[in-house]
Amino acid sequence: MLAFTFSQLAQQVVSGLASGGIYGSLALAIVLIYRSTRVVNFAQGEMATFTTFIAWSLMHHMSYWPAFVLTLLIAFGGGVALERVVIRPVERAPVLSVVILSIGLLILVNGLSSWIWGSDVKSFPSAFSTRPIRVGGVAFSIQDLGVIGVSLGAVALLALFFRFTKVGLAMRAVALNPGESELVGVRVGWMLALGWGLAAALGALSGMMVAPSVFLEPNMMLSVLLYAFAAAVLGGLDSPLGAVVGGLTLGVVLNLAGTYVGFVGSELRLAVGLAVILAVLLVRPAGLFGRTVARKV
Amino acid sequence: MSLRVDEAEYVAVLGANGAGKTTTLRAVSGTVRRSGTIVFGGKRIGGKRPDAVARLGIAHVPEGRGTFGELSVWENLRLGAYPRRDRAAVRRDFDRVVGYFPWLARRRDQPAGTLSGGEQQMLALARALMARPRLLMLDEPSLGLAPIVVRELFEILGRLNLDEGLAILVVEQNANVALRASKRAYVLEVGRIALSGESSELRADESVRRSYLGY
Numbered sequence: 001m002l003a004f005t006f007s008q009l010a011q012q013v014v015s016g017l018a019s020g021g022i023y024g025s026l027a028l029a030i031v032l033i034y035r036s037t038r039v040v041n042f043a044q045g046e047m048a049t050f051t052t053f054i055a056w057s058l059m060h061h062m063s064y065w066p067a068f069v070l071t072l073l074i075a076f077g078g079g080v081a082l083e084r085v086v087i088r089p090v091e092r093a094p095v096l097s098v099v100i101l102s103i104g105l106l107i108l109v110n111g112l113s114s115w116i117w118g119s120d121v122k123s124f125p126s127a128f129s130t131r132p133i134r135v136g137g138v139a140f141s142i143q144d145l146g147v148i149g150v151s152l153g154a155v156a157l158l159a160l161f162f163r164f165t166k167v168g169l170a171m172r173a174v175a176l177n178p179g180e181s182e183l184v185g186v187r188v189g190w191m192l193a194l195g196w197g198l199a200a201a202l203g204a205l206s207g208m209m210v211a212p213s214v215f216l217e218p219n220m221m222l223s224v225l226l227y228a229f230a231a232a233v234l235g236g237l238d239s240p241l242g243a244v245v246g247g248l249t250l251g252v253v254l255n256l257a258g259t260y261v262g263f264v265g266s267e268l269r270l271a272v273g274l275a276v277i278l279a280v281l282l283v284r285p286a287g288l289f290g291r292t293v294a295r296k297v
Numbered sequence: 298m299s300l301r302v303d304e305a306e307y308v309a310v311l312g313a314n315g316a317g318k319t320t321t322l323r324a325v326s327g328t329v330r331r332s333g334t335i336v337f338g339g340k341r342i343g344g345k346r347p348d349a350v351a352r353l354g355i356a357h358v359p360e361g362r363g364t365f366g367e368l369s370v371w372e373n374l375r376l377g378a379y380p381r382r383d384r385a386a387v388r389r390d391f392d393r394v395v396g397y398f399p400w401l402a403r404r405r406d407q408p409a410g411t412l413s414g415g416e417q418q419m420l421a422l423a424r425a426l427m428a429r430p431r432l433l434m435l436d437e438p439s440l441g442l443a444p445i446v447v448r449e450l451f452e453i454l455g456r457l458n459l460d461e462g463l464a465i466l467v468v469e470q471n472a473n474v475a476l477r478a479s480k481r482a483y484v485l486e487v488g489r490i491a492l493s494g495e496s497s498e499l500r501a502d503e504s505v506r507r508s509y510l511g512y
Binding site: 166169170172173176177179180181182183184185186187188 | 326328346347348351352357359363364365366367368372375376377379380424428
Protein backbone atom coordinates (compact mmCIF):
# COMPACT_ATOMS: atom_id res chain seq x y z
CA MET A 1 0.00 0.00 0.00
CA LEU A 2 2.77 2.36 1.00
CA ALA A 3 4.83 1.37 -2.06
CA PHE A 4 1.84 2.20 -4.24
CA THR A 5 1.47 5.67 -2.74
CA PHE A 6 5.17 6.28 -3.10
CA SER A 7 5.14 5.39 -6.76
CA GLN A 8 2.10 7.56 -7.34
CA LEU A 9 3.80 10.44 -5.53
CA ALA A 10 6.96 9.97 -7.59
CA GLN A 11 4.99 9.96 -10.82
CA GLN A 12 3.09 13.06 -9.85
CA VAL A 13 6.28 14.86 -8.89
CA VAL A 14 7.95 14.00 -12.20
CA SER A 15 4.97 15.04 -14.27
CA GLY A 16 4.76 18.18 -12.14
CA LEU A 17 8.39 18.89 -12.94
CA ALA A 18 7.60 18.46 -16.63
CA SER A 19 4.84 21.07 -16.58
CA GLY A 20 7.02 23.11 -14.25
CA GLY A 21 9.82 23.09 -16.82
CA ILE A 22 7.37 24.50 -19.36
CA TYR A 23 6.13 27.20 -16.97
CA GLY A 24 9.72 27.90 -16.03
CA SER A 25 10.90 28.47 -19.61
CA LEU A 26 8.05 30.88 -20.33
CA ALA A 27 8.63 32.56 -16.94
CA LEU A 28 12.30 32.90 -17.86
CA ALA A 29 11.28 34.56 -21.12
CA ILE A 30 9.20 37.08 -19.16
CA VAL A 31 12.03 37.70 -16.68
CA LEU A 32 14.63 38.24 -19.43
CA ILE A 33 12.62 41.13 -20.83
CA TYR A 34 11.51 42.46 -17.45
CA ARG A 35 15.06 42.60 -16.07
CA SER A 36 16.41 44.83 -18.78
CA THR A 37 13.37 47.01 -19.50
CA ARG A 38 11.04 46.76 -16.45
CA VAL A 39 8.32 45.79 -18.93
CA VAL A 40 6.15 42.73 -18.41
CA ASN A 41 5.52 41.37 -21.87
CA PHE A 42 1.94 40.12 -21.85
CA ALA A 43 2.28 38.99 -25.47
CA GLN A 44 4.88 36.38 -24.53
CA GLY A 45 2.34 33.54 -24.51
CA GLU A 46 0.74 34.49 -27.82
CA MET A 47 4.16 34.82 -29.42
CA ALA A 48 4.85 31.29 -28.20
CA THR A 49 1.58 30.02 -29.67
CA PHE A 50 2.32 31.70 -32.99
CA THR A 51 5.75 30.10 -33.25
CA THR A 52 4.31 26.72 -32.26
CA PHE A 53 1.94 27.05 -35.22
CA ILE A 54 4.97 27.75 -37.39
CA ALA A 55 6.56 24.56 -36.04
CA TRP A 56 3.33 22.67 -36.81
CA SER A 57 3.41 23.90 -40.41
CA LEU A 58 7.10 23.07 -40.76
CA MET A 59 6.52 19.55 -39.48
CA HIS A 60 4.44 18.81 -42.55
CA HIS A 61 7.59 19.22 -44.58
CA MET A 62 10.34 17.84 -42.38
CA SER A 63 10.87 15.64 -39.38
CA TYR A 64 10.51 16.78 -35.78
CA TRP A 65 13.97 17.91 -34.69
CA PRO A 66 14.92 19.94 -37.79
CA ALA A 67 11.55 21.70 -37.51
CA PHE A 68 12.16 22.23 -33.79
CA VAL A 69 15.54 23.89 -34.36
CA LEU A 70 14.30 25.92 -37.31
CA THR A 71 11.36 27.16 -35.23
CA LEU A 72 13.70 28.31 -32.47
CA LEU A 73 15.75 30.25 -35.02
CA ILE A 74 12.66 31.80 -36.59
CA ALA A 75 11.33 32.74 -33.15
CA PHE A 76 14.66 34.32 -32.24
CA GLY A 77 14.74 36.36 -35.45
CA GLY A 78 11.10 37.30 -35.01
CA GLY A 79 11.69 38.45 -31.43
CA VAL A 80 14.63 40.61 -32.48
CA ALA A 81 12.62 42.10 -35.35
CA LEU A 82 9.63 42.75 -33.11
CA GLU A 83 11.78 44.68 -30.65
CA ARG A 84 13.47 46.72 -33.37
CA VAL A 85 10.23 47.59 -35.20
CA VAL A 86 7.50 47.73 -32.57
CA ILE A 87 9.15 48.26 -29.19
CA ARG A 88 12.07 50.48 -30.10
CA PRO A 89 9.97 53.52 -31.05
CA VAL A 90 8.51 53.51 -27.51
CA GLU A 91 11.85 52.74 -25.80
CA ARG A 92 11.78 55.99 -23.87
CA ALA A 93 8.05 56.01 -23.24
CA PRO A 94 6.75 55.34 -19.71
CA VAL A 95 6.71 51.65 -18.75
CA LEU A 96 2.92 51.62 -18.64
CA SER A 97 2.64 52.61 -22.31
CA VAL A 98 4.90 49.74 -23.30
CA VAL A 99 2.93 47.29 -21.14
CA ILE A 100 -0.28 48.41 -22.85
CA LEU A 101 1.45 48.02 -26.19
CA SER A 102 2.32 44.45 -25.22
CA ILE A 103 -1.34 43.78 -24.41
CA GLY A 104 -2.22 45.13 -27.85
CA LEU A 105 0.40 42.80 -29.27
CA LEU A 106 -1.24 39.91 -27.40
CA ILE A 107 -4.57 40.57 -29.10
CA LEU A 108 -2.95 41.16 -32.48
CA VAL A 109 -0.82 38.00 -32.47
CA ASN A 110 -3.73 35.94 -31.17
CA GLY A 111 -5.90 37.20 -34.03
CA LEU A 112 -3.11 36.57 -36.50
CA SER A 113 -2.82 32.93 -35.36
CA SER A 114 -6.57 32.34 -35.82
CA TRP A 115 -6.53 34.11 -39.17
CA ILE A 116 -3.65 32.06 -40.58
CA TRP A 117 -4.26 28.67 -39.02
CA GLY A 118 -7.91 28.74 -37.97
CA SER A 119 -9.23 28.26 -34.49
CA ASP A 120 -9.91 24.51 -34.64
CA VAL A 121 -7.88 22.31 -32.34
CA LYS A 122 -4.86 20.59 -33.90
CA SER A 123 -2.85 17.73 -32.54
CA PHE A 124 0.85 18.43 -32.22
CA PRO A 125 3.42 15.65 -32.39
CA SER A 126 5.62 14.90 -29.43
CA ALA A 127 9.31 14.25 -29.80
CA PHE A 128 9.12 11.62 -27.14
CA SER A 129 7.29 8.35 -26.93
CA THR A 130 4.29 8.30 -24.62
CA ARG A 131 5.10 4.85 -23.38
CA PRO A 132 6.28 4.63 -19.78
CA ILE A 133 9.62 3.40 -18.53
CA ARG A 134 10.04 1.64 -15.22
CA VAL A 135 12.66 2.82 -12.79
CA GLY A 136 12.78 0.81 -9.59
CA GLY A 137 9.14 -0.18 -9.74
CA VAL A 138 7.90 3.32 -10.58
CA ALA A 139 6.57 4.00 -14.07
CA PHE A 140 7.57 7.38 -15.50
CA SER A 141 6.39 8.72 -18.82
CA ILE A 142 9.23 9.22 -21.28
CA GLN A 143 7.37 12.28 -22.51
CA ASP A 144 7.64 13.90 -19.07
CA LEU A 145 11.30 13.07 -18.71
CA GLY A 146 12.01 14.40 -22.21
CA VAL A 147 10.24 17.68 -21.50
CA ILE A 148 12.20 18.10 -18.27
CA GLY A 149 15.42 17.38 -20.14
CA VAL A 150 14.73 19.85 -22.95
CA SER A 151 13.60 22.68 -20.66
CA LEU A 152 16.44 22.33 -18.21
CA GLY A 153 18.91 21.84 -21.07
CA ALA A 154 17.79 25.13 -22.61
CA VAL A 155 18.06 26.90 -19.26
CA ALA A 156 21.55 25.48 -18.70
CA LEU A 157 22.68 26.59 -22.17
CA LEU A 158 21.35 30.06 -21.50
CA ALA A 159 23.14 30.22 -18.15
CA LEU A 160 26.43 29.27 -19.82
CA PHE A 161 25.82 31.91 -22.49
CA PHE A 162 25.27 34.64 -19.90
CA ARG A 163 28.23 33.60 -17.81
CA PHE A 164 30.93 32.88 -20.35
CA THR A 165 30.32 34.85 -23.53
CA LYS A 166 31.10 38.48 -24.16
CA VAL A 167 27.63 39.24 -25.49
CA GLY A 168 26.03 37.43 -22.56
CA LEU A 169 28.07 39.55 -20.15
CA ALA A 170 27.10 42.72 -22.04
CA MET A 171 23.42 41.75 -21.82
CA ARG A 172 23.73 41.34 -18.06
CA ALA A 173 25.51 44.69 -17.82
CA VAL A 174 22.72 46.38 -19.77
CA ALA A 175 20.12 44.88 -17.43
CA LEU A 176 22.03 46.24 -14.43
CA ASN A 177 22.95 49.68 -15.76
CA PRO A 178 22.28 50.74 -19.35
CA GLY A 179 23.98 54.14 -19.02
CA GLU A 180 27.21 52.68 -17.72
CA SER A 181 27.13 49.96 -20.39
CA GLU A 182 27.02 52.58 -23.13
CA LEU A 183 30.17 54.15 -21.72
CA VAL A 184 32.12 50.93 -22.24
CA GLY A 185 30.94 50.74 -25.84
CA VAL A 186 28.00 48.33 -25.61
CA ARG A 187 25.21 48.91 -28.15
CA VAL A 188 22.40 48.96 -25.62
CA GLY A 189 19.55 48.89 -28.14
CA TRP A 190 20.83 45.73 -29.80
CA MET A 191 21.28 43.99 -26.46
CA LEU A 192 17.60 44.68 -25.68
CA ALA A 193 16.65 43.27 -29.08
CA LEU A 194 18.75 40.16 -28.42
CA GLY A 195 16.87 39.78 -25.13
CA TRP A 196 13.58 39.80 -27.01
CA GLY A 197 14.98 37.24 -29.44
CA LEU A 198 16.07 34.89 -26.65
CA ALA A 199 12.73 35.35 -24.88
CA ALA A 200 10.82 34.54 -28.07
CA ALA A 201 12.93 31.41 -28.61
CA LEU A 202 12.30 30.26 -25.03
CA GLY A 203 8.59 30.88 -25.56
CA ALA A 204 8.65 28.79 -28.74
CA LEU A 205 10.35 26.03 -26.78
CA SER A 206 7.69 26.07 -24.09
CA GLY A 207 4.94 26.15 -26.73
CA MET A 208 6.32 23.13 -28.55
CA MET A 209 6.73 21.26 -25.27
CA VAL A 210 3.21 21.96 -24.02
CA ALA A 211 1.36 21.53 -27.34
CA PRO A 212 1.30 17.69 -27.40
CA SER A 213 -0.59 17.56 -24.11
CA VAL A 214 -2.96 20.54 -24.40
CA PHE A 215 -3.43 20.51 -28.21
CA LEU A 216 -2.63 23.38 -30.51
CA GLU A 217 -5.12 26.23 -30.89
CA PRO A 218 -4.79 30.03 -30.78
CA ASN A 219 -5.56 30.27 -27.05
CA MET A 220 -3.30 27.40 -26.08
CA MET A 221 -0.88 29.50 -24.02
CA LEU A 222 -3.33 31.66 -22.08
CA SER A 223 -3.35 29.45 -19.00
CA VAL A 224 0.34 28.58 -19.40
CA LEU A 225 1.07 32.31 -19.41
CA LEU A 226 -0.78 32.72 -16.15
CA TYR A 227 1.24 29.91 -14.56
CA ALA A 228 4.40 31.45 -15.98
CA PHE A 229 3.50 34.77 -14.36
CA ALA A 230 2.88 32.98 -11.09
CA ALA A 231 6.25 31.24 -11.44
CA ALA A 232 8.07 34.48 -12.27
CA VAL A 233 6.45 36.34 -9.37
CA LEU A 234 7.19 33.45 -7.04
CA GLY A 235 10.86 33.40 -8.00
CA GLY A 236 11.17 37.18 -8.13
CA LEU A 237 10.62 38.98 -11.44
CA ASP A 238 14.25 40.04 -11.39
CA SER A 239 15.82 36.63 -11.08
CA PRO A 240 16.32 34.16 -13.96
CA LEU A 241 17.17 31.41 -11.47
CA GLY A 242 14.03 32.31 -9.54
CA ALA A 243 11.89 31.94 -12.67
CA VAL A 244 13.10 28.40 -13.23
CA VAL A 245 12.87 27.35 -9.60
CA GLY A 246 9.48 29.08 -9.34
CA GLY A 247 8.25 27.22 -12.43
CA LEU A 248 9.36 23.81 -11.20
CA THR A 249 7.93 24.44 -7.73
CA LEU A 250 4.63 25.62 -9.12
CA GLY A 251 4.37 22.63 -11.48
CA VAL A 252 4.90 20.18 -8.65
CA VAL A 253 2.61 22.01 -6.22
CA LEU A 254 -0.21 22.24 -8.76
CA ASN A 255 0.09 18.59 -9.63
CA LEU A 256 0.16 17.42 -6.04
CA ALA A 257 -2.73 19.70 -5.10
CA GLY A 258 -4.72 18.36 -8.05
CA THR A 259 -4.06 14.78 -7.00
CA TYR A 260 -4.23 14.88 -3.23
CA VAL A 261 -6.43 17.84 -2.38
CA GLY A 262 -9.90 16.61 -3.24
CA PHE A 263 -11.61 19.83 -4.18
CA VAL A 264 -8.84 21.24 -6.40
CA GLY A 265 -9.02 18.60 -9.12
CA SER A 266 -8.30 20.00 -12.53
CA GLU A 267 -10.92 22.75 -12.48
CA LEU A 268 -9.34 24.83 -9.73
CA ARG A 269 -5.75 24.65 -11.01
CA LEU A 270 -5.91 28.13 -12.50
CA ALA A 271 -7.28 29.46 -9.24
CA VAL A 272 -4.31 27.96 -7.40
CA GLY A 273 -2.02 29.75 -9.83
CA LEU A 274 -3.72 33.05 -9.09
CA ALA A 275 -3.62 32.35 -5.37
CA VAL A 276 0.15 31.87 -5.61
CA ILE A 277 0.58 35.27 -7.31
CA LEU A 278 -1.59 36.93 -4.69
CA ALA A 279 0.11 35.22 -1.75
CA VAL A 280 3.60 36.09 -2.94
CA LEU A 281 2.67 39.71 -3.58
CA LEU A 282 1.21 39.96 -0.09
CA VAL A 283 3.91 38.14 1.84
CA ARG A 284 7.11 38.66 -0.09
CA PRO A 285 6.70 41.02 -3.05
CA ALA A 286 10.31 40.56 -4.16
CA GLY A 287 9.78 36.80 -4.56
CA LEU A 288 12.07 34.02 -3.38
CA PHE A 289 15.19 35.17 -5.23
CA GLY A 290 14.41 38.78 -6.09
CA ARG A 291 16.03 41.80 -4.58
CA THR A 292 13.98 44.30 -2.70
CA VAL A 293 14.36 47.57 -4.51
CA ALA A 294 13.47 50.83 -2.86
CA ARG A 295 12.17 53.17 -5.48
CA LYS A 296 11.78 56.90 -5.13
CA VAL A 297 8.33 58.04 -6.16
CA MET B 298 33.96 77.36 -24.63
CA SER B 299 36.94 75.98 -26.47
CA LEU B 300 39.12 73.27 -25.04
CA ARG B 301 41.75 70.98 -26.51
CA VAL B 302 43.82 68.01 -25.43
CA ASP B 303 46.85 67.12 -27.54
CA GLU B 304 48.07 63.62 -28.11
CA ALA B 305 49.67 62.20 -24.96
CA GLU B 306 48.87 65.39 -23.07
CA TYR B 307 47.72 65.58 -19.45
CA VAL B 308 45.06 68.26 -18.95
CA ALA B 309 43.04 69.20 -15.88
CA VAL B 310 39.70 71.00 -15.72
CA LEU B 311 39.10 72.85 -12.47
CA GLY B 312 36.34 74.94 -11.04
CA ALA B 313 33.70 75.16 -8.35
CA ASN B 314 30.56 73.08 -8.15
CA GLY B 315 28.19 73.83 -11.01
CA ALA B 316 30.88 75.36 -13.20
CA GLY B 317 30.16 72.79 -15.91
CA LYS B 318 33.11 70.46 -15.46
CA THR B 319 31.10 67.26 -15.53
CA THR B 320 28.96 68.51 -18.41
CA THR B 321 32.12 69.18 -20.40
CA LEU B 322 33.16 65.54 -20.14
CA ARG B 323 29.65 64.35 -20.83
CA ALA B 324 29.48 66.45 -23.97
CA VAL B 325 32.56 64.66 -25.25
CA SER B 326 31.28 61.18 -24.42
CA GLY B 327 27.81 62.00 -25.74
CA THR B 328 25.83 61.40 -22.58
CA VAL B 329 24.34 64.88 -22.69
CA ARG B 330 22.77 66.91 -25.50
CA ARG B 331 25.38 69.08 -27.17
CA SER B 332 25.93 71.73 -29.79
CA GLY B 333 29.10 73.05 -31.38
CA THR B 334 31.95 71.01 -32.78
CA ILE B 335 33.74 68.16 -31.08
CA VAL B 336 36.68 66.69 -32.94
CA PHE B 337 38.64 63.60 -31.94
CA GLY B 338 41.65 62.48 -33.96
CA GLY B 339 40.50 64.60 -36.90
CA LYS B 340 36.96 63.18 -36.89
CA ARG B 341 33.83 65.03 -35.87
CA ILE B 342 32.17 63.08 -33.08
CA GLY B 343 29.59 65.64 -31.96
CA GLY B 344 26.70 63.60 -33.33
CA LYS B 345 27.82 60.19 -32.14
CA ARG B 346 26.10 58.13 -29.49
CA PRO B 347 28.03 57.27 -26.28
CA ASP B 348 28.73 53.67 -27.28
CA ALA B 349 30.16 54.82 -30.63
CA VAL B 350 32.35 57.44 -28.90
CA ALA B 351 33.64 54.77 -26.53
CA ARG B 352 34.49 52.47 -29.41
CA LEU B 353 36.54 55.27 -31.02
CA GLY B 354 38.92 55.15 -28.06
CA ILE B 355 37.59 57.62 -25.51
CA ALA B 356 37.19 56.08 -22.07
CA HIS B 357 35.00 58.04 -19.66
CA VAL B 358 35.19 57.18 -15.96
CA PRO B 359 32.20 59.00 -14.54
CA GLU B 360 31.94 60.47 -11.07
CA GLY B 361 30.96 58.03 -8.35
CA ARG B 362 33.12 55.08 -9.49
CA GLY B 363 30.87 53.76 -12.22
CA THR B 364 31.50 50.06 -11.81
CA PHE B 365 28.91 47.32 -12.06
CA GLY B 366 28.52 46.49 -8.39
CA GLU B 367 26.77 43.18 -8.92
CA LEU B 368 29.31 41.88 -11.40
CA SER B 369 32.62 40.47 -10.27
CA VAL B 370 35.89 42.37 -10.51
CA TRP B 371 36.91 40.19 -13.43
CA GLU B 372 33.63 40.65 -15.26
CA ASN B 373 34.03 44.42 -14.90
CA LEU B 374 37.43 44.16 -16.55
CA ARG B 375 36.07 41.93 -19.33
CA LEU B 376 33.38 44.53 -19.99
CA GLY B 377 36.06 47.18 -20.33
CA ALA B 378 37.55 45.23 -23.22
CA TYR B 379 34.11 44.65 -24.76
CA PRO B 380 34.61 46.55 -28.05
CA ARG B 381 37.96 44.88 -28.78
CA ARG B 382 38.46 41.88 -31.03
CA ASP B 383 42.21 41.32 -30.53
CA ARG B 384 41.96 38.51 -27.97
CA ALA B 385 45.68 37.95 -27.47
CA ALA B 386 46.27 41.64 -26.82
CA VAL B 387 43.33 41.74 -24.42
CA ARG B 388 44.90 38.92 -22.45
CA ARG B 389 48.18 40.86 -22.28
CA ASP B 390 46.23 43.89 -21.08
CA PHE B 391 44.74 41.88 -18.20
CA ASP B 392 48.32 41.28 -17.09
CA ARG B 393 49.19 44.92 -17.66
CA VAL B 394 46.40 46.28 -15.43
CA VAL B 395 47.15 43.62 -12.83
CA GLY B 396 50.69 45.01 -12.93
CA TYR B 397 49.30 48.40 -11.92
CA PHE B 398 46.79 46.97 -9.42
CA PRO B 399 48.09 43.60 -8.16
CA TRP B 400 45.13 43.11 -5.78
CA LEU B 401 42.76 42.79 -8.76
CA ALA B 402 44.00 39.27 -9.42
CA ARG B 403 43.47 38.17 -5.84
CA ARG B 404 39.93 39.50 -5.72
CA ARG B 405 38.81 38.73 -9.24
CA ASP B 406 35.67 36.84 -8.24
CA GLN B 407 34.47 39.32 -5.66
CA PRO B 408 31.44 41.46 -6.57
CA ALA B 409 32.69 44.96 -7.36
CA GLY B 410 30.07 46.46 -5.03
CA THR B 411 31.80 44.95 -2.01
CA LEU B 412 35.07 46.78 -2.67
CA SER B 413 36.02 49.91 -0.76
CA GLY B 414 35.50 53.30 -2.40
CA GLY B 415 39.17 53.60 -3.30
CA GLU B 416 39.28 50.11 -4.74
CA GLN B 417 36.19 50.79 -6.83
CA GLN B 418 37.82 53.90 -8.24
CA MET B 419 40.92 51.88 -9.10
CA LEU B 420 38.73 49.20 -10.69
CA ALA B 421 36.92 51.84 -12.75
CA LEU B 422 40.30 53.09 -13.95
CA ALA B 423 41.51 49.55 -14.66
CA ARG B 424 38.33 48.84 -16.60
CA ALA B 425 38.84 51.98 -18.66
CA LEU B 426 42.41 50.87 -19.43
CA MET B 427 41.14 47.51 -20.70
CA ALA B 428 39.61 49.39 -23.62
CA ARG B 429 43.09 50.61 -24.68
CA PRO B 430 41.77 54.16 -24.98
CA ARG B 431 43.59 56.99 -26.72
CA LEU B 432 41.98 59.50 -24.39
CA LEU B 433 41.11 58.83 -20.76
CA MET B 434 38.57 61.14 -19.12
CA LEU B 435 38.09 61.02 -15.36
CA ASP B 436 35.42 62.86 -13.40
CA GLU B 437 36.41 63.77 -9.85
CA PRO B 438 38.50 60.65 -9.25
CA SER B 439 39.64 61.91 -5.85
CA LEU B 440 36.12 62.44 -4.49
CA GLY B 441 35.64 60.78 -1.12
CA LEU B 442 39.01 59.05 -1.12
CA ALA B 443 41.64 59.12 1.61
CA PRO B 444 44.67 61.31 0.78
CA ILE B 445 46.99 58.32 0.53
CA VAL B 446 44.67 56.65 -1.99
CA VAL B 447 44.44 59.87 -3.99
CA ARG B 448 48.22 60.04 -4.12
CA GLU B 449 48.46 56.45 -5.35
CA LEU B 450 45.77 57.04 -7.98
CA PHE B 451 47.45 60.14 -9.39
CA GLU B 452 50.82 58.45 -9.29
CA ILE B 453 49.43 55.72 -11.56
CA LEU B 454 47.81 58.30 -13.85
CA GLY B 455 51.16 60.03 -14.16
CA ARG B 456 52.86 56.77 -15.13
CA LEU B 457 50.18 55.99 -17.71
CA ASN B 458 50.68 59.40 -19.25
CA LEU B 459 54.49 59.32 -19.22
CA ASP B 460 55.23 55.66 -19.95
CA GLU B 461 52.38 54.84 -22.30
CA GLY B 462 51.65 58.23 -23.81
CA LEU B 463 48.00 58.11 -22.78
CA ALA B 464 46.20 61.43 -23.14
CA ILE B 465 44.35 62.30 -19.93
CA LEU B 466 41.59 64.83 -19.28
CA VAL B 467 40.80 64.98 -15.58
CA VAL B 468 38.07 67.01 -13.91
CA GLU B 469 38.85 67.86 -10.30
CA GLN B 470 37.69 69.98 -7.42
CA ASN B 471 40.90 69.20 -5.66
CA ALA B 472 42.90 71.83 -7.57
CA ASN B 473 46.10 71.29 -5.66
CA VAL B 474 46.38 67.62 -6.60
CA ALA B 475 45.26 68.15 -10.19
CA LEU B 476 47.64 71.06 -10.86
CA ARG B 477 50.61 69.11 -9.52
CA ALA B 478 49.79 66.16 -11.76
CA SER B 479 48.76 67.82 -15.01
CA LYS B 480 50.72 69.72 -17.59
CA ARG B 481 48.02 72.17 -18.60
CA ALA B 482 44.77 73.27 -16.96
CA TYR B 483 41.52 75.09 -17.61
CA VAL B 484 39.57 76.86 -14.89
CA LEU B 485 35.81 76.93 -15.51
CA GLU B 486 33.34 79.44 -14.16
CA VAL B 487 29.62 78.81 -14.78
CA GLY B 488 29.90 77.38 -18.24
CA ARG B 489 32.84 79.34 -19.62
CA ILE B 490 36.59 79.15 -19.43
CA ALA B 491 37.80 81.80 -17.00
CA LEU B 492 41.45 80.98 -17.25
CA SER B 493 43.84 78.51 -18.79
CA GLY B 494 47.55 77.87 -18.94
CA GLU B 495 50.44 75.71 -17.84
CA SER B 496 49.57 74.00 -14.59
CA SER B 497 52.84 74.99 -12.96
CA GLU B 498 52.24 78.66 -13.72
CA LEU B 499 48.64 78.60 -12.46
CA ARG B 500 49.86 76.96 -9.30
CA ALA B 501 52.55 79.57 -8.76
CA ASP B 502 50.23 82.53 -9.31
CA GLU B 503 49.07 83.73 -5.92
CA SER B 504 46.08 85.74 -7.20
CA VAL B 505 44.81 82.89 -9.38
CA ARG B 506 44.99 80.58 -6.46
CA ARG B 507 43.11 82.88 -4.19
CA SER B 508 40.35 84.00 -6.54
CA TYR B 509 39.67 80.83 -8.50
CA LEU B 510 41.05 77.86 -6.72
CA GLY B 511 40.39 78.76 -3.14
CA TYR B 512 43.42 77.41 -1.40
